Amino acid sequence: MQKLYIIVFILKLTSFLKAQICQAGYYGTVECLKCPNNMMSNPSQNNSVDQCYNCPDGYYFNGINCLKCKAGTYSLNGQCITCQDGTSSEDGSSFCYDCRPGQYSQKGEKCQDCPVGYYSPNIKSSTCIKCHPQKASNQGSWMCNYCQPGEYAKNGECLICPSGTYSRFGSIYCARCEIGQGSNPGSSTCIDCPPGTFSQQGQCVNCYAGSTTTEYNQIACIKCPEGQYSVPGGQCKFCEPGTYLISSFGKILCIPCKKGLTSYQGSQCFACPSGSQLINNKCLCGKNQYMAGEYPNFICQDCQQGFFSEVGSTSQDQCQSSQTTMASVSFNSSVILKLISLYIIYLLFGF
Template identity: 30%
Template sequence: MTTTALFWVGLALIQRVSSTAVTCFDGYYITGRGGCSACPAGTYSGANAASCSSCPANTFSAGTAPRCTACPSGTVSNPGSASCTLQNTCSPGAYFDGRGCSACPVNTYSGPVATLCVACPDEQVSGVGSSSCHACASGTHYDSGACVIDAVTCSPGQFVNNNACYDCAANTHSMDGFSCVACPDAQVSDAGSSSCHACDSGTHYDSGSCVVDTPTCTPGQYPLNGECSSCAANTYSTDGTECIPCPSSEVSDPASSECHACADGTHYDADSATCIVDPPICPAGTYLNGDTCTLCAAGSYSGDGATQCEECPAGQFSWEGASACCSCCSGFYSDHPGASTCAHSGPTCPDVGGANPSSLNSQSTPRRRAVQCRFGQRSCPVYGISADGRGYIRGSECVDVRTDLESCGGCVADDPPLGARNADGGRDCSAIPHTGRVACRGGACVIESCASGFTPSEDGEACIASSASDALHRLLNFRSVMKFYIVVALALINAATASVVPVVRAGTDGMTAGVEELRREPGTGPDWRREPGTGPDWRREPGTGPDWRREPGTSPDWRREPGTSPDWRREPGTSPDWRREPGTGPDWRREAADV
């Protein structure tokens, strides 16, 4: 090995030994050459540190520091600072200059903790240390960064602003035309006033204005603008202070002290808030149409108080103004609702009314004879009973329904109870109970006298008991006499009738008799009460009664005498009631010459 090589090997060994032996103190750090170097200000380090660390905020170090020192109270520092500075705690109107707080100069301003002041806006000024700027006061104007007194002169009631005149506000005044002053207590002024004044008589001061005194008003009135005014309709006032709306469904006139319900015959209308007249209660046969009653049309009917008419069902019909629908009579039908007439069903119809006259088509063709009735008479059906118990039309007979006692006013083929009127308008006058003498005049039953103990009713339609005990006595006596006459009549009819064979039954007294089927054959019935001119009851025979007061032409009761009565409803040929006049009515069903 050469001398040179040995030198370099030895030098390397010396450097290695030297580097492992270096030790650096706090505030120093080890350099790359194996030496120690001091940490600069604002940093610190521990022993044998490889590098220095920066001081955090609000701390500092002067250099070669093993640690950073906290800033004293009232001072602050940024990270890595070598010293602390004073803290900015300046108030509005001042700014921080690094050493402390200084006031803002004229025509500038600042907020809190400011580091500089801001110049005032145009035509505004501020004093030293101001936190805001302002315009020039009244009576002055802005000029070159300062407010100077205005040179203009304003009139009383005005003030100067920016070298111009303005009116003083309400409740202020100006006597010198320079500035406005508030009015004294309890005084007022209008805008632009040079003085203030107290409130006028009839008014009083209230919150900066004069208010009209409240007058004392009577019930039904209320105060308005210092005067009493009447309450409007449907309002009321009990004490004269205010108007109150009426309760629901009540009304009032103007200037009312109370409300009231609608009077009888009227009702409350919510739309108009008034009482309006009740609509009329229409009688049967009419309906309410607006505020009037109108007749029901033919084919319909109505009861009392109806607002509309109902259609007649199929099998029935009605005329105009009907209160009920009538069933179609035998041989006629209506197959749709609302019929005003019934159609003829043909000569083979055995049914009695109804919508379908062929419901008994299985029955054999009835025996009927054509009847041609004289003028003024009506062809009425005569019914029989078949072997199987069903009713059928045996024939017809001509009846003058204007005078016939048993079919008065219309055909009576059945036996209505107690002489009641049937749907055709017919009535069996002889069946009215307790009559003494009765007749059929003009198609209406006329009770001329009643049995003892009974008296005609007010409407002349029935006999009512005048004494209960007397009526009972007369009834028992009448039944005994009738039993005798029935037996005699049966014997007479049995001898005179060849077409019908009566079946006579002998009783224990040998005086009773009956018949199988005589009730429906005209002129053959044992019921003498139904055979005109054959009854033993002289009270029913015109011209034979002892009651002269009831004899036609002699009675003073003109209401019962044909041709003298003002009651046109009873006079044949004069009555407008066409339903009663044979040959004049539109009821073609009843005027049947070919039934």
């Protein structure tokens, strides 16, 4: 009996040693069978088909392990499936997401922004649509727009009009300004170059110091007359009275005259003519005098009898008749009063 037990033990041990250890994805004891539907199994516990199981969503079984599905695919029940056009996914996804408007995708590739000059108006777009020649778009746009004034459409972009040109809303080109006009980059209209400026290559440029323009729409500046000056973009003018014009190191300056002297129209400094007085840097004749001759070469002439003038007058004014009559009446009354006073004293004191 003891020998029988030993024989049975040896047979069972032999059968156990002959049993197969199946690899992952297989099951069985004597014979290893493949798990159904891309299922996997654990080599330490895969004796029966019931011990086979699916990889998690987003993963697939490569025959050894569960691995993540690549971007652009998704998985259900352990198998990776390519995303449809207009959709995409990240690594290890169980679903695909839709590309937003302004993007596109093909065969599960990553959603890309539509390039400049193209657009996609809907979700799940597989391609982008080219803008109309009069319209443009930025990268990743879901619609195209007309270009604004001062811009123009070219190859789907809105570009800035250069100086000397302009454009209206929705333009595909920039129009040139007319002669004597100018504009800055991105202008919707041209302007007439104002006095003090001139038109140069489509821009209104300030005239250089010592030159100017006196009208609109000029294409060149003229030099200031002798004795006059100008600042850039300004009009020609004389130095203020009491100063005179000099040119030093390329600069034009108005220098103050010495004390007691003045000037006229940027000329050299001079002393006032005899009989006149210097008031606020101008030579003026006194009261009841008038200026005879052109300034500054004049003389102070006294007013004639019956005429008068104020300080700085260039002519004499005739006195009104009432002023002369009143003066005469005032004089006669004074004489009469004096005679009456002498007569009363004579009566009182008997002289």
